[in-house]
Amino acid sequence: MRKASIAFFVLRLMLLFVAENNATITEAPTPQPQPNSNLPTYGTTQGSLRPQECAPRCTTRCSKTAYKKPCMFFCQKCCAKCLCVPSGTYGNKQSCPCYNNWKTKRGGPKCP
Secondary structure, eight states: OOOHHHHHHHHHHHHHHHHHOOOOOOOOOOOOOOOOSSOTTTTTTTTTTOOGGGGHHHHHHHTOOOOOOHHEEEEEEEEEEOOOOOSSOOOGGGGGGHHHHOOOTTSSSSSS
């Protein structure tokens, strides 16, 4: 009788372990940042800028960085391709998918 009790206990333990491993864990979706309403909205959608409008937008975008020359170089390169620059000095890249999705060979963001 004791062997049967131990076998039953081991079987229940194994079933519990299998059930826990097969359980799916669903995570709540991460909240997306909302665009700041007091930022200018012009030139933020893809293709809405003209090439001559890139320099002033990139000057604003790179105004707070310590690496102004590389920031301006890549911002203008990205703007020439995507014809948009995200608003603000950092982030807000979701407003310009082309700008956001252009990656370096190593997989990092190409555009500042």
